[in-house]
Amino acid sequence: MSDPTQPSAPDFASRDPNSPEFWDERFERQFMPWDQAGVPPEFQSFASRHSGAAVLIPGCGSAYEALWLAEHGNPVRAIDFSPAAVAAAREQMGVQHAQLVEQADFFTYKPPFAPAWVYERAFLCALPLARRADYAQRMAELLPGGALLAGFYFMGATPKGPPFGIERAELDALLTPHFDLIEDEAVSDSIAVFAGRERWMTWRRRG
Numbered sequence: 001m002s003d004p005t006q007p008s009a010p011d012f013a014s015r016d017p018n019s020p021e022f023w024d025e026r027f028e029r030q031f032m033p034w035d036q037a038g039v040p041p042e043f044q045s046f047a048s049r050h051s052g053a054a055v056l057i058p059g060c061g062s063a064y065e066a067l068w069l070a071e072h073g074n075p076v077r078a079i080d081f082s083p084a085a086v087a088a089a090r091e092q093m094g095v096q097h098a099q100l101v102e103q104a105d106f107f108t109y110k111p112p113f114a115p116a117w118v119y120e121r122a123f124l125c126a127l128p129l130a131r132r133a134d135y136a137q138r139m140a141e142l143l144p145g146g147a148l149l150a151g152f153y154f155m156g157a158t159p160k161g162p163p164f165g166i167e168r169a170e171l172d173a174l175l176t177p178h179f180d181l182i183e184d185e186a187v188s189d190s191i192a193v194f195a196g197r198e199r200w201m202t203w204r205r206r207g
Contacts, residue, residue, distance in 0.1 A: 054114070150200075
């Protein structure tokens with residue numbers, strides 16, 4: 001039986017989420033069930049407590065949060081390896097802020113600043129499972145001691161994806177070698193694809 005909370009997917013040619021073409025096809029065909037088309041209140045609350053801090057947003061998609069940060073005076077870079085996602089993000093960012101979005105591979109990208117925090121939203125759960133250890137290692141490399149990895153995590157295993165859910169024990173094993181968990185809160189207003197399984201977490205880089 002199909003899940004009524006999940007939109008019916010078109011028949012896509014690309015099946016590999018590790019490929020930009022996978023995401024290009026979904027953006028081009030407007031199949032983006034992960035796209036909230038706005039800025040979550042949990043993000044606004046957290047960002048307001050870190051006014052002026054430099055932020056990196058990997059897997060930015062349409063980059064609504066990047067625009068919010070730019071308009072509130074935060075240095076920000078939003079990156080995505082999908083050209084179609086970057087085009088969508090630059091369009092909604094407008095001429096004034098479009099240059100803050102870059103097409104790049106998170107695992108090799110070097111931001112123009114040391115991030116005070118990295119924003120996680122539907123990025124880890126978009127990655128193939130084999131890249132999770134790479135995710136944790138790259139976050140640890142990007143963030144200096146005391147900096148934060150903050151955002152939404154999609155909890156609990158899924159039979160397939162994306163989104164690929166993660167068990168709590170696995171997430172802890174990934175991040176605790178480098179980070180301390182300092183915030184962990186349930187999210188009550190998730191969009192349908194994440195409903196009931198998102199948590200807002202903040203992890204502080206050790207060192």
